[in-house]
Amino acid sequence: MPSILSNESSSLLSPNIGQGGSSTRSHDGKSNTFCHFSVTLPYLFTFLAFEIALILVATPMRPIQEDIICRKHYPGALAASSMCKSDIVQSELSLIKGWEATFGLLPGMITAVPYGMAAERYGRRPVLGLSLLGISLSQAVDIIVCYFPEAFSLRLIWLGAALTLVGGGPLVTTTMLFLIASDVTSEAHRSTSFFYLSAIPLIGQLLAAPLTYAAMAKGNWFSVLLGFGGLVVSTLAILVTPETHSMRHSDSCDDYRSSVDYTSPPLGVRALVVSVSRQAAVSVRTVFWSNKLSLLLMNFLFTSISESIPPILMQYVTKRFQWTWAEAALLNSISAGVRLAVVGLLLPFASRVLLLDLRLNPSLKDLWLARAGISALVVGAFGIGLADRSIIVIISLMIYSLGFGYGPAMRGLLITIAEGQRASDLLMCISLIESTGLLLSGPLLAASFRVGMALRGVWIGLPFILVGCCLACATAIVIGIRIGGEPHQASSS
Template sequence: MPTSGHSSSEEELEPFLPSQRRSSQKHGDASGVNPLRQHLPLLALGYVSFIFLKLHPGMFNTILSQIVEGILCRQYHGDVTDPTSDPRCKDESVQGELSLLLSMVATFQLIPGVLFSIPYGLAADVYGRKPILILATVGCVLYGSANLAICWFPDIFPLRLLWAVPMVFIVGGGPLIAVSMVYAMASDVVPESHRSSIFVILSTGLVVGTLVSGPINYYLIPTGEWRAISISLGFQVLGLFTTFLIPETLTIKDQQRDADSRRSRTSLTSKIRSRSQQLMTKSFRSMRDIFWGDTTVSLFVLSLLFIDVGEDIASIITKQYAAKRFVNFCLNPALRSLLLAMTHNAGAGAVLSAVEVLNALSAVVAGPVMAGAFRLGMLWGGKWLGLHWFVGMLILLPGAIIVVFMRFGDVDRKAGITGDEDET
């Protein structure tokens, strides 16, 4: 009896509701699942897809530049047998036409991404991320195949027809849309508290693809240019197969489930119109909060606009300059990771999309400028061969000034406030 009375009194003294510490521990155990472990197949496939998305152009553009240079050299000098060793292939006429040709190609590649990013984003919101990702990767395969066809028959197709090849990116929108879809898939399954770190980890796949493309080209090009470029296209086909393995991540929100029956009865036009209005409203509100509400983030996005402009175009010019002066150059992509950290997960996707669109628009202007500077430097000769570097320095200088004089104290304070709110 004493024992039972004592136990009953203890039960009466126990709190009716569990303690805050105990409930928080249970909540932490339930919600503290590592997203890397929970969604490892999706993230791993997205990472591999990023590698292929960067490995293919890293290999393909280098080999294509060499093939186009050989075709131009034979057109300007008919008795050329080995374009790689013939010094006439490095003269001003061949290199000037090559720089103009490839720079304009790189410029035209950016236009489909700017024009079709919003339509394909709406389609991804309606039909899912995976179909758009597959379409974008198919467009990349078609782009490589069309380039190969033009270069294989130079007597039938003029080389400047390469400028029209980016039109195939109407199918899927190009690699920019593919990268955006992988980020969107990761955003669908990863909690906001881990989103920035996951985005940074995924972005390293692009760096890995760039780093691996150089050594692979080094070993493949001696075996034959056409064999090497075919293998590079094969890597993109493998990337296409990878996209079929990535699971769909688009889910319907709880508040939208009651409207499913009505939405299924509406037409496709009204569905897209409704989604478009919602997306535009959210996009404008997000852009307003980002650019007008946070001066630091706005300045940082502006610095990226200057620093990243013409990245692909500059790489093309660099390859030609290396053929003349045997130098190389590498850019550090760390600023994007810092930008993701500055946004604190709240607007990371919107900021990255804004950066990509701004870079594409600015590169459309920077492409002809860089090509013209390179041709002018080759015309003047001597030390003026580096004229395009001076032009690039003028473009990079405003971005460097913004980064150097930017203050990050407010960013750290906001990060602490955000962390406290997440804990609460």
């Protein structure tokens, strides 16, 4: 990520370099490049730490919740016993996790527009800090409910999702991440910067998998409490990260650091409601002005279902191939390793080849990268669902992970097509559409897993077959879309 930010900042802030510009211009460009890198670095480490901490909490919570359900149905049963893998236990666990994910999306969908407006008015940092705080509070509710199973019903963890009204939860977090990436990189290489941004949580997953395995060896609750401590520290760390709002419009670090205006008078409740309503109407009207743009946006509804695969995958392999939860967590390491190689090396290289060697314009380049990504997702999803051996699951997961660049490439393509519109409006619409898909896919995949267990045999992979069918529909749209444009004339500079 540092290299791409450095290169792109140079091209944005010092366009006269290499064209006979003075040494002073060159020096200013280098100074601004360092400024952009220094702004990015704290966010990099903060999100890396938050991702690791979240995995340390979430991974052991599944066996903890499985044990609570198992003891409810089979009093006296030992943890990880064969009785805990019974259909009744696994169905209840799948139901709880599916609806937990669904309820976790609702606050973000309700508060997305207000927080988007707040990010434009007050900056990205305070909104991002609130988002991380809400996620941490939601995890705290999960911990309390599971630590006192005699006092609380396990289904009360669904109420924890309401706390993500503070900050908007993952939906707002994702949008803020892409807005920050847009603030510190040039438009010419937007999708490449998104590739590098996508590598941040992957590095966290890659580091967290062995760390979680070691922590869970000392006890599930040791891992949970260690991770929650990391969530608290990471959330507090946001307070010392620099603000990136209006950074792209600044000529120097000094100008940028004073560019955010926090002195605007606060709006009253009625004025705020009217302002939010108008902003929402304007955003929807401007974003959906084109049939082509609308079709590509709605494509995220089909592809968002694939985001529900990781939690189902762990339960799938523990049920079908009798893996332990700790062993199943290592699949995250395999997937993260392949995805990191894809967005950190393969796609930036492919992007450069398509632009400079094949001379495609940026829109066509992003479209072909999206087509390649969605094709890999389809093949991988069907492979996981139809696998009869664990090695086939691993190979199919690696193929599936090759399609990770679809999302960043499609975002870059859409922002390019919708030139002249605010990136925050478009990114917020994408997040809302993806959240709608996730809202539907959580209970849908949970129900299909229960049906698959009842049918037995190959049908236990029904959730992944269903995901493959949805991705096939998305593939037809992406392959069928046509985007015009002259070959991109890349300059030597």
